[in-house]
Amino acid sequence: MAQTIFFAHANGFPSATYGKLFTGLAPDFQVAHLEQHGHDPRFPVDDNWQGLVDELLAHLGEQDEPVWGVGHSLGGVLHYHAALRRPDLYRGVVMLDSPLLTGMDRMLIRxxxxxxxxxxxxxxxxxxxxxxxxxxxxxxxxxxxxxxxxxxxxxxxxxxxxxxxxxxxxxxxxxxxxxxxxxGIYRSVPHTAPGRVKQLKVPLAVVRGEQSRIVLPHHARGVRHVLNGEHLSLPGGHMFPLEHPTLTVDLLKALFMRWQRIQERSA
Known part of the structure; x- marks a missing residue:
C-alpha cells in the first residue's frame, strides 16, 4: 500500500490548486489534504495559529499510519508545529518555502x-x-x-x-x-512555537525557492539541529510548487526515498 503524504496549502490557495503536484506524486504516494485550512468553525484562526495546528492534528489523527507532512508556506509551518507536538503522527516533514524563524524574527513579529x-x-x-x-x-x-x-x-x-x-x-x-x-491568518503569524527545532524527532527538510523573498537563506539554517535535517532549493520564487510542480514532485520523491532508506537501516 502506498504511503500517505498529507499536504497543507499556502494561505489563500485551496488544495485543489495543487492538483498537478498531487497527480505527479501518484501512484507512488497517496495524497491526503484538507480542502481549505482555517474555514472550520471548530478551529478558528487565532494568534500563533494554534487553532490551525489543532485542525491539522485532528485530521492527522484520522490517518491509518504516520504521514509524510508536506506544506507550502502556511502549510509548512503548520506541519512543523504539529510535528513538534505529535511526532508520532509523522514519518518526516517538508516545508516548501516556509521559514524556520530565528529568535530575532520572532521578536520582530511580536x-x-x-x-x-x-x-x-x-x-x-x-x-x-x-x-x-x-x-x-x-x-x-x-x-x-x-x-x-x-x-x-x-x-x-x-x-x-x-x-x-x-x-x-x-x-x-x-x-x-x-x-x-x-x-486573519497573516495577522496572527506565529511568534512562538511549541518547541525548539532541535527537539524535533522526525526528519525535516526546508526547500527554498531560489528567488524567494519570503524565505531567506538564514530561515533554513535551523535544520542543522535536526537529525537528517536538509536545506534544499529549487528554481522559482515563493510560489515555486505552483511554478515548477514537476521539479517539486521529483525532489519530494527522491527525498522520501532517501529518508525511507535511512529509517529502514536504523530500524
Whole structure:
C-alpha cells in the first residue's frame, strides 16, 4: 500500500490548486489534504495559529499510519508545529518555502503585532481591498495572469486556481478562500512555537525557492539541529510548487526515498 503524504496549502490557495503536484506524486504516494485550512468553525484562526495546528492534528489523527507532512508556506509551518507536538503522527516533514524563524524574527513579529505594523511585514497589507468578484472564468484568469504573484505559474496550476479558487454566487464568481480569513491568518503569524527545532524527532527538510523573498537563506539554517535535517532549493520564487510542480514532485520523491532508506537501516 502506498504511503500517505498529507499536504497543507499556502494561505489563500485551496488544495485543489495543487492538483498537478498531487497527480505527479501518484501512484507512488497517496495524497491526503484538507480542502481549505482555517474555514472550520471548530478551529478558528487565532494568534500563533494554534487553532490551525489543532485542525491539522485532528485530521492527522484520522490517518491509518504516520504521514509524510508536506506544506507550502502556511502549510509548512503548520506541519512543523504539529510535528513538534505529535511526532508520532509523522514519518518526516517538508516545508516548501516556509521559514524556520530565528529568535530575532520572532521578536520582530511580536513587536509588529503589538505596535500595529504587522500588515507591513506580511502580505496582509496587499490582501486588503483585493478584488474578489468576477463576471466569468475568462475574466478571472486574465486578471490573475497579470498579477506578479501568478506571472510564473505553470499554466495547468493557474487554470486549477481559477477553476477551484472561485465559486458561483448569483451571476458572479467569488473567491472561495474567505479574504477575511486569509488576512486573519497573516495577522496572527506565529511568534512562538511549541518547541525548539532541535527537539524535533522526525526528519525535516526546508526547500527554498531560489528567488524567494519570503524565505531567506538564514530561515533554513535551523535544520542543522535536526537529525537528517536538509536545506534544499529549487528554481522559482515563493510560489515555486505552483511554478515548477514537476521539479517539486521529483525532489519530494527522491527525498522520501532517501529518508525511507535511512529509517529502514536504523530500524
Amino acid at each position: 513587536a509588529a503585532k503589538r505596535f500595529g505594523f504587522i500588515d507591513r511585514i506580511t502580505p496582509a497589507g496587499r490582501t486588503l481591498g483585493r478584488r474578489e468578484r468576477f463576471a466569468s472564468l475568462d475574466e478571472a484568469r486574465s486578471y490573475f495572469a497579470g498579477k506578479a504573484l501568478f506571472r510564473h505559474f505553470d499554466p495547468d496550476c493557474l487554470d486549477a486556481y481559477v477553476q477551484h479558487g472561485l465559486y458561483r454566487e448569483g451571476e458572479e464568481l467569488r473567491l472561495r478562500f474567505d479574504p477575511v480569513t486569509e488576512i
